[in-house]
Amino acid sequence: MIKLVNSFLTEHDKEKVNNFLEDYNNMDPIRELKNKIKQIFQINNCYPVNSGSSALHIALMAIGVKKNDEVICTTHTCVAILNAIKYVGANVILVDCKYDVNKMDYNIKLNDIKKKITSKTKALIIPHMFGVACEIEEIKNIGIPIIEDITLSVGARFSDSSLIGTKGDITVSSFHRTKVISADVGGIIWSNNQKYEKNICDILDYDGMYSLQYKQTYNYVMGDINAVLAASQIDQLEKFISIRRKNADILNMELRDIKYINIPDINKNNIYFRYIIEINNEMTSEYIVNEGIKKGIQFGRGVFPALHNVLGLDNSNFVNSERAQKKLLSIPVYPGLSKSDLIYICDTLKNILRS
């Protein structure tokens, strides 16, 4: 079975983990990871944590989001974001996604955000979906704190060529094994805003919990072995991205003459964490996913179900996400695939589309 998602552990990763285990007491992998991330994103500090969900929870607490506040987010994303909003007791306000097949842009529909803002809105969570930057410049001037979630797009760039994760008030990422960077489990959070930065530091101050003045803190810090893996994967990020782009080129070449689909344009800012096409005959992505499994290939649907589905909200307010769930197909594109895997995937897809 060719899986849709595969974490890609290399010899480099294994060597780094082995070296660490040999010299466990003399290494400081958390510091090493922090230094690498600080250098890439040109930031003063960052905090490795035990998951992306924890990072989101900390971000909302650091901003001071509380019970009955509102947090705006795209419906077309994963449940972890919804969970984090629930952890602080806030209400989630969902916005539909864009639907741009050529740009592979299914990020939050910026125009709809403004309509949803009320006096209770305390934060916007913006996940950059599938490897493509959500251009947040135009929503920064609204003045509501923005949490950038770069989990699915680490290394992707905005149209002005700056890295995603550099424009929001707080940036979070998961390093779960199914994401761009694998620490097995883990995540990271940082902020250039001094107030938020101090709050993040206080929330994570597990060592300080024996001070005389009680304050509640969270043991959300990352484990050392996870940090070794994350740092090792970050060393290889550029290589991983270039393999993804090469794989996307192969898929584009193989799929460009097929009548029944629309494919994304080649875009140098996209890291192709997913490679998503639109089916334009009468078939649904659900049908193709099921046919693919019979042929040994796991295709996906991008996001399914979306958050408005999970919450039982009225579908008619989320037409793009609904359409995306019916007509978009996610094709394996990760670094571990060989050229012959990719060609087999495309041939199989062609056969299903013609059947």
Ligand SMILES: *Cc1c(COP(=O)(O)O)cnc(C)c1O
């Ligand atoms: C998976 C995911 C998370 C949650 O990360 P975990 O490490 O699994 O808790 C958060 N945000 C996005 C966009 C994700 O895809």
